[in-house]
Amino acid sequence: MSTRQRVAVITGASSGIGAALARTLAERGWHCVLLARRVERLEQVAGESGAEIETCDVSSREDVDRVAARVLERHPAIDLLVNNAGIPSHGSFLTASPERIEQVIGTNYLGSVWCLRAFLPGLEQASPSLVVNIASVAGTTVVPDAGPYSASKHAQLAFSRALRAELRPRGVSVLTVNPGPVATEGFPQTRLIRRRSMRWTVLTPDRIAEKIVRAIERGRTEVVIPRWMRIAGISTGLFPATVTRMVARGDPGRDVEIPEDGGAER
Numbered sequence: 402m403s404t405r406q407r408v409a410v411i412t413g414a415s416s417g418i419g420a421a422l423a424r425t426l427a428e429r430g431w432h433c434v435l436l437a438r439r440v441e442r443l444e445q446v447a448g449e450s451g452a453e454i455e456t457c458d459v460s461s462r463e464d465v466d467r468v469a470a471r472v473l474e475r476h477p478a479i480d481l482l483v484n485n486a487g488i489p490s491h492g493s494f495l496t497a498s499p500e501r502i503e504q505v506i507g508t509n510y511l512g513s514v515w516c517l518r519a520f521l522p523g524l525e526q527a528s529p530s531l532v533v534n535i536a537s538v539a540g541t542t543v544v545p546d547a548g549p550y551s552a553s554k555h556a557q558l559a560f561s562r563a564l565r566a567e568l569r570p571r572g573v574s575v576l577t578v579n580p581g582p583v584a585t586e587g588f589p590q591t592r593l594i595r596r597r598s599m600r601w602t603v604l605t606p607d608r609i610a611e612k613i614v615r616a617i618e619r620g621r622t623e624v625v626i627p628r629w630m631r632i633a634g635i636s637t638g639l640f641p642a643t644v645t646r647m648v649a650r651g652d653p654g655r656d657v658e659i660p661e662d663g664g665a666e667r
């Protein structure tokens with residue numbers, strides 16, 4: 402009897418959490434297809450995990466459709482799609498450039514939507530299958546100095562939660578993952594790491610990848626990693642006005658000046 406090797410498509414797999422997930426899933430016998438924009442970095446990760454690679458900009462619907470068609474030709478059944486690709490906003494609603502704000506929404510939120518739609522035939526073919534959306538604790542609470550990022554994660558979280566009901570009859574489950582701080586290229590967490598009293602709150606990509614795989618294996622619906630950070634979403638959900646007021650009081654960004662260049666990338 403031949404048993405088909407399980408196939409996982411991971412977006413944003415050229416570094417950080419996506420790359421660590423690729424290694425962890427490969428160790429557990431998954432065949433991974435890695436998507437991102439930087440081909441050399443994808444090749445490096447694929448070399449460590451024996452995966453296939455495809456360059457893809459998830460914010461471009463055409464690119465996603467083209468790549469998904471190529472992947473589905475090779476793998477008509479996709480057991481797992483991980484919507485992980487994401488970028489920081491490098492600023493607030495006033496300081497980030499308009500282009501960056503569009504890019505953040507296009508990548509973090511719409512990228513997940515386009516990938517889900519494009520890979521759905523493969524997920525249905527492999528049913529029972531799974532979509533994992535890597536959202537964020539920032540999608541559950543108030544983050545003034547990274548407002549555009551937080552808004553994109555709120556949108557991605559709403560997408561992920563709504564999706565579960567819609568995909569259920571198709572035999573596709575959904576796992577929403579809300580990580581707290583993880584030290585990666587895009588999100589170095591320098592401010593937290595510099596403060597000795599806060600350093601312990603920052604996880605490594607390998608640690609978070611292990612926890613995500615455990616949540617997949619246990620059939621979880623939504624997880625916050627680390628667990629204690631659920632307090633952010635719970636307190637904001639119960640007392641949004643109080644949390645908003647408290648955060649605004651402590652936010653040094655209130656007197657921020659809008660740069661002349663409209664907040665080009667910093």
Ligand SMILES: NC(=O)c1ccc[n+]([C@@H]2O[C@H](COP(=O)([O-])OP(=O)(O)OC[C@H]3O[C@@H](n4cnc5c(N)ncnc54)[C@H](OP(=O)(O)O)[C@@H]3O)[C@@H](O)[C@H]2O)c1
Pocket residue numbers: 412413414415416417418419436437438439440442457458459460485486487488508509535536537538579580581582583584585586587588590
């Ligand atoms: N690190 C944290 O503290 C933290 C906390 C909560 C949630 N998250 C989320 O975790 C996910 C992974 O982030 P990370 O921390 O691992 O950061 P990272 O190391 O910077 O990885 C981001 C990945 O996304 C890819 N990517 C960015 N834009 C893309 C695009 N348009 N198309 C395709 N791929 C794209 C990058 O590859 P290329 O540049 O090669 O395209 C890279 O592989 C993100 O969704 C992030 O929001 C992170």
